[in-house]
Amino acid sequence: MSYTRRTWPMKPRILLVNPPIYDFSAYDFWLKPYGLLRVGGFLRGQAEFELFDYLDRADSRVPAGHYRSDPWGRGRFYSEAAAKPGLFADLPRHFRRFGLPRAVFRDYLLMSAPCDFVLIQSGMTYWYLGVREAIADIRSIWPKAKIVLGGVYATLCPAHARASGADLVIAGADLMPLWNFLEIAPDERALPLWDRYPSLAAGVLKLADGCPFRCTYCSVPQVYPKFHPRPLDRSLAELEFLLRLGVQQVAFYDDALLHQPEQLLKPFLCAALRRGWHVNFHTPNALNARFISRDLAEIMVTSGFKNIYLGFESSAYGWQKKTGGKVYSEELARAVDHLTRAGADRRLLHAYLIIGHPENDEQDVAASMEFANALGLLVKLSEFSPLPGTMDGERCRPWADLDEPLSHNKTAFTLKRLGQRQINYLKSRANELNRKLLAEFHHEPAARAPEAATEASMSDWP
Template sequence: MLPGMRRILLVHPPIYDFAAYDFWLKPYGLLSVAGQLRGQAEFLLFDYLAPRPNEGDPDAQTGTTVSPQGTGGSAKASGLDHGILPRYDRWGRGRFSCEQIESPAPLQCIPRHFRRFGVPRSLFVEYLKERGPFAYVLIQTMMTYWYPGVREVIEDVRRAWPDAAIVLGGNYAMLCPDHARGLGADLVVAGRDLRPLWTFLDMAPDPGQPTLWEAAGARDDSPLRVGALKLADGCPFQCSYCSVPRVYGGFQPRPLERSLAELELLTTRGAQNVAFYDDALLFEADQVLVPFLREVLRRGLHVHLHTPNALHARFLTAELADLMVQAGFRTFYLGFESASRSWQQGTGGKVFSEELARAVEHLLAAGADPVEITAYGILGHPDSDVQEIETSMRFVHTLGIRGMLADFSPLPGTPDGEACRRWVDLDEPLLHNKTAFPILRLGFDEVNRLKDLQRTLNRSIAANRCS
């Protein structure tokens, strides 16, 4: 323990869900908040979802080392008997370890296995005993329907250190603040304004500081291979299924120098893959992304870049595609959702089919690998009748790229989410679950049929590339 310094524990909780995949998933918001307090407290991070030593390295995987604090050992020896062992691909995506558990009551009608993802609970309990006490515990919240993992962490902290002050922040805390307050934390940061947090901690932030990546992978044997970055907040569109316009308002770029400092910190700490968490990475690219990438090239920062949160195809020009490929972008996820013009217009008009086709042409001409270009389509949207999902999937296929069905999650406060109150009780966040809603909306057989069709279409894209 550092003399005179308060100890703050940062926690990235386990996930309770039907499925979860490590799609470059990092507690970026939590570490960004902690970054602003760099040097003012002693920070420790317990990340239930971080790859353990060897797990994140596709070349050196045993798939058995799971203890969270780097003590090694086999799955059985550490008390973990999970059916699925972690595996990571060359871009840093992978599977979490998990165990099957009983579905919670509101989801028992969904005919899929429910699981808990992340290291076993007992390891956190031991960690708390060994490393405590803590003055504060800050917990990252993410998907609204993942709150059971947050509840588990709160229970364990309360039992081990009843005097620790617990703070929740992030997506679930912002979208469902009243529900989050019911979990028993001392403070729920329910908006983007962090002043209540600074007052609560009685600390003054330095907003110029980069994200506290040194807390992730702080142990020598658990290098940080994947990082996340955001060049701007918010989005200029008002898509009817998305919560971002309500929570973040318009588009606001972040300071370029800080973003570059974050990327440099990530590369010096060993990150080989960095995912952008922006909601509108290509908007006003001449002022934001282009100067950033030119500087990445000038400084010789070698890292693979990824866009899991979907790009606006409309803004992908030939020049931008060239620069992105040159600067290190390796996977491209494009937001498409539907090929139906009336659905596109009715949900905010963020992209039209010909714009997607043009963006794909530019990416291919720039040298992007077609197998690494993916267009998302929403599955289980309340207006599925207008959306023509199957036609949309076939349209994407004609462009020679992969499609991915993004299951619809009904969010309170969004027009499309509110329209779902006739199917589900939105006041129970478990029912925002993305696996559940499409099944309730379209039926189990239809969801399976469409997912099978998507797999078949994608297989032929991969086969064409090999032949």
């Protein structure tokens, strides 16, 4: 591959920014700007880096408050009341800004020598107000800095993102336009810039990009058109680096972590076990229960999987089939059986169920919750977001102006679709089921200690 390359008289200075979030709610569910740190890492040694992560709860500039982490590294963000956009004027919810106060960033810009480039990561499409705020402040204080915007919002709404004021918008996973813009050739073996954090409790890993499924409500195939495994030795090096930095909680950001397990997850976990690495793994992105076999469950539990989230969405067969058939009820039941027999902590097994989906009548959320609960799973409701370019999102155009990313907001969309009463009913029923289940677990003997990996699973290490 050839890149436009320039010999810089001095190393260019690059600021990495993870912007604040504007939303009705936000929680640090192992939320890290992994893509941004990875991109910065590719330039390690060729540029000088600064990192400003508005969402770093360990930052000493977070105003005092109760923002402690739970035992797994999750927790509340500092937040402030924010003006509600006109689109949400009739919604009976408070709108907030999450992350370090705006004045902290402005002070940082005023006190620091301007950087040559600023790379900004974007998350949810409907969080773009935070991106715009960061860009406005950079423009006013460092007018000569070149601003590059990448991430999910930039990929799913490129035309909208181009109006944000960035000099370059990276839409998609191809980073060639970025390297040419910076005039630096990347070193794709270099590690993410996790070491820019003064203190780090949780990190993120990905063994592969993309997903082979095509669920009608999901935007992953737009971001990564193909499933593409990452080199195993690189993933191991990333994990080792996180451990060296003292990280004990690692969240997988894979969209299909269990796909091709013989080539990816199993050898990865076997290698980690052989090296004696101790870490708690979590899967905030749903796992596909279909692929949890007995030996995979054993090695997952043995190697430290703790909070396991299984993507279920609905127990209605018609709905499952219509939306892509990623998992069926009996497959979920089998996976739960394998995991519990392997010694998984049942208090940490969850099923995601989507609410506010355009086919919610057929989906039958209430019955689906009871089904998941009967299997011993804690129910986690996830609100549907109508994303442009997805089949189900496009069907929502009669109710939502998809060209305005704020209308993809999951809380607002679900509230409008289902109404406050229905949402209250579903949420309180989910809470009730979860409470009862946790009380049952409380009276059970503790989950048996994980055993050593079986010969069968260990033999997968090449």
